[in-house]
Amino acid sequence: MAAAPLRPRLLPLLLLAALSLSLSLAAAFQSDELLLLHDDDEFEGAGARPSPPPPAPAATAAAASSRRRSSDAAASVHTESSVVQFSLEHDLGSGFVPAGSFSARLKSSAHGSQTLTKLRFTRNELTRDEKDAFEKLLKEDGFYSIRLPSNVLGPARKDYVVSSIKARCIPHESLDEHIVIHMDGVNILAVNYGSVGGCQYPRPMKVPSKWIFNSYTVLKTAEQAPRTPSFVDQLVEAENGLGDVVKPPEKSFWAKYWMYIIPLGLIVMNAITAAANVSEGQAGEQGQPGAQRAPNAAPRRR
């Protein structure tokens, strides 16, 4: 900036230079990103060709990259094929009947594995009979059970994951439910059905004022365990003498030797007072002139 008033003509030049530099920098940055994207796309394309993911037919690299760029438009194209629906069934004491449905988007990752996202849940409204059955459950302190298919894609395997709760836990103002679905790819491992908030014991009988389900749903997948820490590298480093042994910070003199200084100080003080006393006593015994004693004696008498 200091150069500006001196050589005003240089300013545009400098600006230009700075701009070009920044542009070139930005360009370099962008190209880096693009390369990455490009790599990814190529990888996906290559991965897709030998084994196309079941819902989406084999996509060329170009199609995939175009999908990337205009994700919204492309997504809407693919949405219909990748939406899965599965129903929730409940048991009010007389067998399982459909009670609601889940819809979710199936997302395929580069490795060919599939996961569910954007889970939505809609509950069917309770019919008159169901309300009666529910009230009966409440009276009996019975179990309210729900179930989901264990595989959202393959209806061939008719396994269900079941979860139950004491019916009396559910009613608050309305019927509050909390559903946790544990997923492993497209398999539902387990569903945990619970009430919102606690469920006290003993459970009081309580009929909800509104026969509407308030549902909260959560999808959960497995956590990855962290790798076991390995100190082998550090050990090798230490052996090679590369990693210097970190010396503890030098303590101050006081911090190091306070335990000697304090007793020493005490002894010294003790000795001084003792010496003072002795000299005082000696002075007293020797019978010094009254001029010295008088001021001492005077306050005592007061």
Added chain:
Amino acid sequence: MAPPRHLLLILLAAASLATLAAAVYEDQVGLADWHQKYIGKVKQAVYHSQKSGRRRVVVLTEENVIASLDLRSGDIFWRHVIEKNDPVDQLGLSLAKYAVTLSMGGSTLRAWNLPDGQMIWETNLQVSKSSKPLLHFLSNSKVAKDNLVLVSAGQWIYAVSSIDGVIAWGKEFSLDGLEIKQVLQSPENDILYVVGIAGSSKLNLYQLNAKTGEVVKHIQESFPGALCGETILGSHNVLVALDETRSGLFLIEFKGESINYNKVHISDLVQDLSGRVKLLPLMSNGIIALQASSTVSLLKLKGIDGLEVIQSFEQPAAVSNALTITEKDEGFAVVRHMGSEIEFIVKFTSDVSNEVIREKINIDQHRGNIQKVFLNNYIRTDKSHGFRALLVLEDHSLLLVQQGNVVWSREDGLASIIDVTTSELPVEKDGVSVANVEHNLFEWLKGHMLKLKGTLMLASADELAAIQALRLKNSEKNKMTRDHNGFRKLLILLTKAGKVIALHTGDGRIIWSNLLPSLRASKSGEMPSALRIYQWQVPHHRVMRENPSILVVGRSGTDSAAPGVLSVLDSYSGEELNSLKFDHSVVQIIPLMLKDSSEQRLHLIVDSHYRAHLYPRSPDAINVFLHEIPNTYFYTVDIEKNVIRGHSLQKSCDLSSDDEYCFSTKELWSIVFPSDAERIAITETRKMNEVVHTQAKIIADQDVMYKYLSKNLVFVATVSPKAASEIGSAAPEEAWLVAYLIDAVTGRILHRVTHHGAQGPVHAVVSENWVVYLYFNLRAHRFEMAVIEIYDQSRADNKDVLKLILGKHNLSAPITSYIRSEVMVKSQSYFFTHSVKTMTVTQTAKGITSKQLLIGTIGDQVLALDKRFVDPRRSVNPTQQEKEEGIIPLTDSLPIIPMSYVTHSLQVEALRGIVAIPSKLESTTLVFTYGVDLFYTRLAPSRTYDSLTDEFSYALLLITIVALVAAIIFTWIWSEKKELNDKWR
């Protein structure tokens, strides 16, 4: 003994800061621990030849042990426990120098040196897998120069030199489905006869040159009926084969060129024919033995024309193999039961009607029937033939009988323990001296003389040993009464044979044993299997006078759908108080926390139809139980279907029968593991009787974390299907392990974590609020031990003191699993060096003492690893506060301190299980380890902070006190005098 509480706390703190390894000194070995060696049920036995002059026998057992036993005492000279995946099938002696074993379906041949058991050579043979490989020793002196051992398995036959294990020749018969059944040797020339059955009805006879293995001749003969494959050699050229229906015998004679045969119906010979007919391998001069379910018959062969019954013995009876006594004579033994005694009969094959020996021997009633006899002869002092025999009984024990007496017996059923429980000993009653050891005045005097000698240092080494033995015998620890510290207990063991044995923890001696009638093989050949053993009744205050009792549950067959059997035994005497046969199967046994008025613990037994049955079946029990039905849940693990299910109980069975002790169940929750990605490897829960002392953990920065303490916590580990087999079979990419923490009441998955590149075998321990599990990390090529600690976040608000004072906390609210409490999980993993066989954790009476993991290593030892090493909160540089708390700096692998081996220098061969039992003394836990061997010891994970150690010098304490008192008196007198003097001045 117990110091005041604050002192205890200080000592606890001091002990926790002490070194983490606790070991015994060399001279302390054997004071609190004992080790017993066993071999298992003997399936083959060969005696040393008389010429070798050693009175030993080499045995092969069902626990895969080869052992050399002393015939005089039954002691083990040497012993090898072979891995279970290398099953030993055959045993023989060669050259009177080596014991030769054939294992792995005939593919491994080993020779062991007889005097010391060292392996001399091992040869691997290429064979087709065979159900019954054979071992044959060439005895003919003509070919004995190389002393060939013949091994045949499937279509293969090998001749191996017994000197160095070099294969002389090998031959594969190129006939499909051929199974070699017999190898025999012609006495005259170097021709071997090999008899094999192809398909089920084609008999093949090969004549081989014994020196080269060339086929000289091959004859095939088809039979009109199929053979079941059981054949024995009746005489040198007659083969006896059982047909497929086990109702007819083929007598097959081969005379040089041709095969002649004749069929005999067994029913013509033996009248009472029921059950499965078996040929007993009694090889002798034309005598064969036939076993039916009710009789054992001796038959004499008359060429191939027919058979003649010589004698029949009522079952149970056993016949030994023939034993060559002279050139032309062979002897064999028959043992049968005669009431409470057994009869031991020896006969010669040349004159079967005559009995050489008939002796009656008394044996223990609790040993069951004779199953095997191994006969041996010796020269008596008057140069006549004497006989002795090893008997194998139903309870797997081994007895040597000679001259009408049981010379020694080994309780080898203890090598196959299935389950363990404990029982308290009776309370010492006043006025009755239970430890009446010094019964004899002379003995008493002698003992005291010895002790005096020992104190005056005049005793010799032998006498010192005698003093030590006396001290051990008379010591407190072997009394038959309950002690103050709870160290003396009865270990009650259930063995595979269905025998219940009680051992004293003091020295491991057998107090009582009982072979349960309900678990004994029935006449119809059904083999019941023992399952579990539980404490049935542990009397307390009200019914104190009654003896405690135990419950044994088994199945009346090997199949899991077989109806169950139950039996209740008195813990002090072993008497069977009650026995019951169920009309339902036993899949799961659930001991409940409930007790009826006579303090019998309630048990739920779940059958294969998910119906729960309540035991004991008494109105009292059902009254207690009915109140608890709404709060009773259980879970089942279906490994085949990969599903875990939770159930609740409903009021009554859906059966039409009005059985009020039967409850139907309702499936409450299920977790379905996808079979293509996960297989259940292990499920583990907390021990029911575990006691937790503190619910909260105070961490370094004065913060409190509440442990998630639920008895319903279940740990499940699944592995990818490819990683389910052995290590090395799966690549790291296709192997993973998923660990789950599940609440067994609601089925809620509290935590789920995936370890990539990990595979089984998985071992896990659940205790308090933590899980430790061990698996193999394929990427790091090491075993890894991971820990998960789980904390309850919903109770975290209770830290506020003000709330506590105002009573606004939720500490006193009843805990229900339906509260979805937030949990927090901390985890960490560490490398571990050893491969592990089993894992458990120490248990103490109040749960105050810190815990140790007891790890059964691959070397059959038990390693005690402090739980603090597997703490998820370890960090590389712990702060000063954390160090004070006892957190160890983070390392990548767990240290193995040689001193922390509980088994010190001993090995518990073929280790299978470790049981930790709390004693009354809080610091101490009792550890019982079993496999083929047994080992018991006491363990103090944080040192014995609540009692004085054995080495504590009471004399010094006394002297100090006396000296102090004397000093006080002396100074007092002195000061008095001084004062007086001062006053006089």
